[in-house]
Ligand SMILES: NC(=O)C1=CN([C@@H]2O[C@H](COP(=O)(O)OP(=O)(O)OC[C@H]3O[C@@H](n4cnc5c(N)ncnc54)[C@H](OP(=O)(O)O)[C@@H]3O)[C@@H](O)[C@H]2O)C=CC1
């Protein structure tokens with residue numbers, strides 16, 4: 001069987017470097033090229049401690065896709081670059097697997113429409129860790145029985161977006177079961193701005209940023225005389241890699257837009 005040829009954007013990053021290693025170690029995958037805005041024209045092993053010596057580095061995705069044959073683009077960068085990469089990849093019939101977070105609803109809608117026009121697969125996954133996907137699914141289940149919920153997401157202090165993509169996706173999934181309602185005392189007042197966190201249809205989302213953390217989230221439900229707490233912790237970024245692998249394999253078989261790995265789980 002032919003190997004799946006992959007381009008990775010963000011290969012020097014915390015996630016991108018893990019993804020390069022995962023692709024290098026996966027028998028059915030082949031790293032075709034990487035996208036790195038600072039190292040155009042170099043080779044992969046010149047920009048990091050990677051095995052593959054002759055994988056080309058491109059700064060520009062069009063140059064890249066005109067030069068190498070690719071099936072899948074994995075993007076682990078920032079939203080502006082991620083959108084650009086996904087748009088161009090689709091125009092070259094390359095299937096995007098995007099882990100980058102921080103996209104607006106309009107950007108997601110645009111990608112969905114581009115995918116509909118192209119008729120090839122595209123997966124946007126705010127979290128690739130199976131435990132985090134289960135936490136979100138369990139939170140949606142619990143929301144049927146608990147109307148009051150607050151989300152506390154905790155991440156390393158190099159994270160750019162707040163709230164996290166996972167927290168937003170969790171809130172969206174909960175909102176499919178929970179009617180919109182303001183929580184807490186109807187007359188509550190913040191004496192320090194932001195004390196009650198961000199407001200998503202009346203649910204509160206709190207973002208903690210500290211060195212030492214990787215990626216963690218609690219979903220707290222409260223009802224009369226009881227609480228339910230769901231918690232997930234990623235202690236290393238290898239926790240995300242089996243999800244990235246599954247997304248790459250799946251995106252080759254589908255012709256639709258998928259937002260969230262829960263939608264492709266058996
Ligand atoms: N879906 C999931 O399971 C996970 C998703 N993430 C998300 O993945 C993304 C990356 O996270 P992380 O690896 O921690 O971040 P890093 O900052 O470690 O890596 C981001 C990489 O993108 C590059 N980059 C930054 N700006 C641009 C740009 N404008 N154009 C091209 N490349 C750029 C950076 O290189 P440089 O600036 O040096 O050029 C860097 O190598 C984030 O959105 C994060 O939220 C993270 C973990 C899990």
Ligand SMILES: O=C(O)C1=N[C@H](C(=O)O)C[C@H](O)C1
Nearest residue numbers: 101126127159164165166215
């Ligand atoms: O930036 C991170 O680190 C992470 N980002 C994703 C998010 O925003 O949810 C996934 C995970 O939480 C790690």
